[in-house]
Structure formats: structure tokens, C-alpha cells
Amino acid sequence: MEITQKKRYIDVLTATAADLCRLLEAGQTTSVNIVEAYLAQIEKHNKTGLGLRAIISTAPRDTVLSRATKLDTERLNGKIRSGLHGIPIIIKDAIVTSKALGMPTTAGAFAFKETYGKKNAAIVKLLIQSGLIIIGKASMTEFCGLKATFGGFRKDDLFCGRSGPGGSSSGSGVGVSAGFAPLSIGTETGGSIYGLFSLSRSFDGLGGMAKTVEDLEMLMNLLLSDQAREAQSLKWEDISIGFVDPIVWNAFGFQNFPDEGVEKQILDGYEWARAQLAQRGAKIAYPVKLPLMKDLNYDGKSVSHLVSFFEFPRQFEKFCEELQNAEVSSVQELIEFNNKNAGRAMPEPHTDQADLIQTLESTMTDETASAVKAQGKLLAGSQGIDAALAKNEIDLIIGPGDCEICAVAALAGYPKAMVPMSRLEGPVGLGQPQGLMIIGGAGSERKMFEFMKLWKEVIGTWKVPPLLETADREKLG
Template identity: 45%
Template sequence: MLYRPPNFDVLTETAGSIAKSLQSGDKTSEEVVRAYLDQIEKHNKKGFELRAIISVSEDAALSQAVRLDQERKDGKLRGPIHGIPIILKDCIQTSAELGMPTTAGAAVFKNAIAREDAEVVRRLRDQGLIVLGKASLTEFCGAKAKETTAGWNAVNGQTQSAWIHGGKRKDDMYYGRSTPGGSSSGSAVGVAAGFAPLSVATETGGSCCLPANRSGLYSVKLSHEPQLLNGVLPLCLAFDGLGAMARSATDVENLVKAMAGSRKIDVRDLEWKDIRIGFVEPAEFGVVPADENKRDGSHHQIVSFARESILRSSLNILR
């Protein structure tokens, strides 16, 4: 059993609240890292068996925490989330220094160690983030097969939602309500279950926002930046993007800033000059007739069902 600091609840702490405790001297990054490692040990493959984490970088994380604690004592702060633990979706490369493979959830990559950190990992570490572990995901970010259940992969099995008692139902399909959503399943469940206060995800078509929503988290997909995607498993070069998850909007903001590094763009400094906004004509770019007929049928069916339900309820009251 690892040491857990007093008055520290991994299920409710935010990166912001932890940062305040670190700055006041109430806690150290080493203590915080140990608390999250303790929670992972309890409920990742034991306890509730959430399977949100594929691999953990315990030695490297503790070593980095000690170094960052010393930097804080010396008056050196790298940023607002200096010394805060984070988990990364396991399709983002991490070097041998961190001691974890980059699997994408595939058995063929189970022992694959990258030569260097992905660009986003380098930026996060430069900002003082502590990489705690690699989060589970739908295998190959959901690209292996359309029948693959959200959160399942050959390396780690099925990630379970931290909010669903009993886990995924056997009859639920890919995006069934009892699944954690995907493909960044472990990134979301890991934060919700108190394995880390922050996580990095990826998204091509909903892979960050959907699981974050199902775990009750704040999230955002970053604008497409090819350089930032160096070292990240590609799916679609035009739509791939990194994502950030946390328990508060402020935490998401600070994480996005850390991921952006020195690249600063403030849209308030831009102008609308020479920019045109296009609108489509609904009659020309609307849904196809066959789909429209289905929608009309669904509408009538829903209204009819609602009327019957209201009528039955009214009759029961009168009785």
C-alpha cells in the first residue's frame, strides 16, 4: 500500500487544486504521484477492474516528481501545472526513458518501444507534467474493425466505465450506453476513476469528446497542427487532432496551453477583413429524400407514442 497524503481525494481533486497545495507546501509532487499510483493499483486490474491503464511509469514518474519538487523549492516553476501527473492515450509515443511501450492496443506492438517522445510528450514534460502511464483505447483507435466494442483492445481487454455499476452489458454494441465510449476510453475513465487529474486523448471523429462526456469530464479537441501530431498514430491526416480531458474547464485550458508550447495564437488579434462566410441552400444541400422519409416516419412514431403515454398516465391518475 502506497502512502496517500491526508485530505487528498483522488476522485475530486483537480489539477488546479493540486497546484495550490503544491505551491503552499501542503503537499509535494512525490506524494501526489504516490496517491495516484495507489489508486491505479487498487482499481485498474484489481478492485473494480476498470482496465483504463495499459502501462505505468512508476520509477520514472517518482524520479521526475522528486526533481520537480526540488525545482519548486529553488523557485523555478515551468508553468501553472508544474509537478502535476498526467496519463497519455497509448497511441502517443513515449521513449525508453519512461519505460513504457506504445501499443495502440494491438498485440503486435505489445513490446514496441519508441526511439523518442512524441512532440506533444516533449512539450508536456518541458512544462513540468509528470507522465504517469499510458491509457487504454479502442484497438488502433477504433480502426481495426467496426464491430470492435468501444474501449476493447487485444493488449488490455475491455475498459469499463467508472460510472456504470457492473460494467459493460454483454448485449451492448460498439457505442452502447454501458460502454465507456471511445476510442480514447482509458483517457476518460482514468481521470473519472482518480488515476490522474489530467489526460491526453486523440480525436478524428468524436474519440475525445464522446468518452469524456460519458465520464462527466470537460474536454476539447485541439485545432489540427501537423507538427504536434509527430509521434501520434495517424488515421486521417486531414482530421486527426489531439484532445485534452480534465475535471474543470480551467484545467483543460492550462493543459491545452502546455500542449501548444511556445506557439501562441490569440484569435482576438485577428481581423475579419477579406474573410467570407458561406451558407448552403437547404433545398440543394439537404438530406436525401429517402432519409427524409425515415425522419418523418420517426417523428410521427415519437409523437404517437408520447400521446399514448400521456393518455395512459392521465387515465391512471383518474382511476
């Protein structure tokens, strides 16, 4: 059965996945039309135009348009795979994809520039089964930050950009903000997931990114347990929130150099957020005390560092086993490959392999590693986050967007989320987004979603980043 393609202008900078779903359900557009709009935006601003370099590889045009046509036909025949049927998505390039999708799996490394997975990761299979269309693999810090320096995607990087403004999942975040896709999947230190490159078996996991909580909820409902998906309808007076001290938690740690104006904006914004919640009826506790990362130790050494560096070589070997004809199969081979191909694999200023080398020097045994992980979970979980929640009689804990409370949640194995707040102004602020980091106890995902919905009342609708707002928009249709 043929479909008459309905050309409609899609404003990729403002359209949400929910908007697109409503248009599809009403027969006012097609998945083919939607995919074409996002592919055009990637072509316009990824490596050319603004040169955002958020996407390492884009799926072959014929492949994704063929899939979009198939999904349009299914919709026409009454087959709807999920609420996100026919919606484009990008995924972090730590997630393994087969050659059938036409995109290599690199983990941000030159050694895997043209390497494909033997099969799709479980999350990829789930997305495909649910009717989403994977149109690109997002840029990332090399090996989730183990061999990289932070500071933004550089145009003179020879491959994909070795670092990003928001950590290893920068490409996933920038991609959504830039209108390269309405949804994306990134990774963060959380739980163990099959089928992706992970710095640590114990701490790494998947997370969604979107312009709105409605979109994020639709995406994460595909991944979460039935209990976490159970809907609640909460009011401000139903939520109790604790705030950590931004000075104690080094809210300014991202700065290359101190700036009083920027620091004042961060503190003022944080105080404004706390006041907004209190004015609306939420119970507020301040300051909430949590163990600092420097205190989460085993025999005087960082739990996170000990476990991650111990587990990395095995995780790397497992990752290589999931790839077809990989150039290397161990950390030692990777180090040697990088040395032989230094011009491409280690461009300035990313010439240091000290961390990779250090992963081979761990003397821990499996038994000791288990003890270290148990210690971290105890200190961060029951004696840390759980104790703080109970002592202050709160549901969730909030910190500045650039602080380490997310790392505490990772050690505990607890969920975390981020909501937008404002942008830093002035010649030093440069419009950098500021958000709030949210953590909670085990099983607090639903409560986080309800808080995000309430938070939307405070900050309003999605705002296009200034850089893209001033760029020319290509009208399709």
C-alpha cells in the same frame, strides 16, 4: 537538497489539477505525495477492484517518483516550469514514448505490446519540459478504431481491451473520471500532429481531457497558439449559440437497441440545455442546418472513408519507423502477424481484419486524394459550418454528445469540444454520461473556453461517477 515529504490525503476522485497546484504553491503537499496517490488509485481499480482497464501501461514507480522528487526540488529552489509543474497526467497509447519513460507504445495492438519509441513524440517532450509527470498510457480502440468493435472494455480481452464506451480515447476519459490522473491527452480527428499513431494524416490530432474547464484551459494553453490563449471575459448575452436538430443528427445512434425511455431522456436533456442558455440571455438559433456526413461525398463515396483508408498504410509505416525493433513495418506484415497470432491478436469477437485489408485496396492517387480532401473541406467548412454560422449569426454550434457534428468539424479542420450535462437513468440508461458536442469555425477555441466557463454555472461542479462514488476510497497520508 532534501525535501521533507508532506503526507496529505489527496481525494483523487474530486481533486482537480488547479486544486493540486494551489496545494503545491502553498507548500501543503508535494508532487511525490500526489503521484503516490494516483498510482495507488490505478493499482486499486485498473486491473483489479472495479477492473476499469483504462490504462494499458503504468510508468515504473521508481521512475515517476524520481521525477516527482526532482520537480519538488526545483519548486523548492524557485524553478517553476509552468502552471502545471509537478502535476501527473496520462496520455493515450497512440502517442510515441521512448523506453526511458518505461511504457511501450502499442496503438492498442498486440503486435506492439512490448515496443518502445525511438524517441518521445513532440507532445511528450513539451509535457516533460512543462513539468508534468506522465504516469500512464491510456487504453484505446485498436488503431483508433480501424480494427475494433465498440462496446466497452472487456475483462476477458487478452491484452488491453479492444473497445471502449467513448470511442478510441475512452481510456483517457475514463482515467480522469476514475481518479487515475487529473489530466489526460487523447486524440481525435482534427489536425495533423507529429509523433502519434494516426488513422489519417489529414484528420487526426490531439486534445485534452479534465474534470473542469479551469484544468482543461491550463493544459490546452501549453498546446494552443498565442491568439487562442488570449483571455476573454464573456457574459451570456455576449454568446450566440445554434443547436442542431437531435432527430436529424441521430442522437440515439449509440444504442444497441431502441428504448423509448432512454430516447426521451436524451431529448428532454437536450431541450433543457437549450432552455437554460436562453433563460440566461444567450442568443439561440434552432434548428441550425449542417451537411450530414452521408452528404460529404466525392463521386458518391464518403470523403472521410476514402481519405482515411488511402492514407492509413503510409501513416502506419511512418508510425513503425518511429518504433524500436517493431515486429511489423507495414499493414501487410501486420495482417500476417495477426493471422499467425490470432489467439492473442484477434480474440473473439475481434477476429475481423476486413478494414485493414481494405486499406491496401485503395486505388486513389495522391492527386485524387488532394482533390477529395479539398472537396471535403469545402463542403464541411466554407459551405457547411461557416455558412451556418454566418446565416444564423452565431458563434458556436451545439449537438447531442453522441452525434456526428464533430466529424463534420474534423473534415473542415475546425476545433470541437465536449461539455458534460447529465446521466441516463434506469435499467437501460445505466448511468451513461450525456454531454453536448460543440463545434465552431477556424480559431474559435477561445470562444469555446468562455462558453465552457459559463456552462459551469448551469451544471455546477464536477460530480464523481456513481460507480466510483459507491466504491471504497483508499485514504492516503
